[in-house]
Amino acid sequence: MRVIVKSDRVAIIAGILSVLLISLALVPGCLSGEPDAGNTHSLGVPATPSPGSNMTGTPEPAVSTNIPHITPRKKLGLTVNSAVRYQTLPGFNNKAGTGIAVINVSLTNNLATQYQLSREDIYIETEKDQTLEHGGDRLSADMASKYFHFPVRINPGETKTGSIVYIVFTGTTKNNLVLKDNNQTTMARVDLNRIYTYS
Incomplete structure (x- = not known):
């Protein structure tokens, strides 16, 4: 039975990362840095900008997600x-x-x-x-x-x-x-x- 030492673990993790990077390089456009046409993800789903940003890269003020509590009107x-x-x-x-x-x-x-x-x-x-x-x-x-x-x-x-x-x-x-x-x-x-x- 072989005991895996710390250096072996590092080698295994490095090997897995290398395989992932090679796989991504083979898929067209994944590492190209060019935006998808129509601002969509590679699966054709429209890209959703993160809060506080827009598609041009210019920071926008964060939008409050607090929804006001509305009390129903009484009869x-x-x-x-x-x-x-x-x-x-x-x-x-x-x-x-x-x-x-x-x-x-x-x-x-x-x-x-x-x-x-x-x-x-x-x-x-x-x-x-x-x-x-x-x-x-x-x-x-x-x-x-x-x-x-x-x-x-x-x-x-x-x-x-x-x-x-x-x-x-x-x-x-x-x-x-x-x-x-x-x-x-x-x-x-x-x-x-x-x-x-x-x-």
Whole structure:
């Protein structure tokens, strides 16, 4: 049994490299340094320049491969224009420990069909309870005319702006306006504590 020493290994590797170089020299154009016609590889596949270079050899700035994260648009867009807390308002008979919140919102229908929003789909979430709107047909006619009437119907591409009135608990630390779709999937949650003004 013959033991291969280091010098034998070097000789074997050199022999393999020599055979490869001779093989490449026999294939036309492999070592010629001339570009293939039409900027193609020898197999006829178009050559792909490496990033940061072009076919003329002039360096180009590297192109970013970062793809922006795109969040799908929601069915209904919500903008809170204002949120005002009152102790009470004319026409209201709210109990002690409660106040009135008037939230002015813009609702945009991003669908191709009419959207119908029920009062259960837009509410104030606190640590005590969920608070539904208390306006529209629940008030006198002159008061109700100032607020959204539910269900609110919004045509495709339309934005409706109006106020929603809520009777809310005083002293709550969590005050989020939550908008859900008909499947009870949350479309928006707005922290009213950042927006509230007091009157």
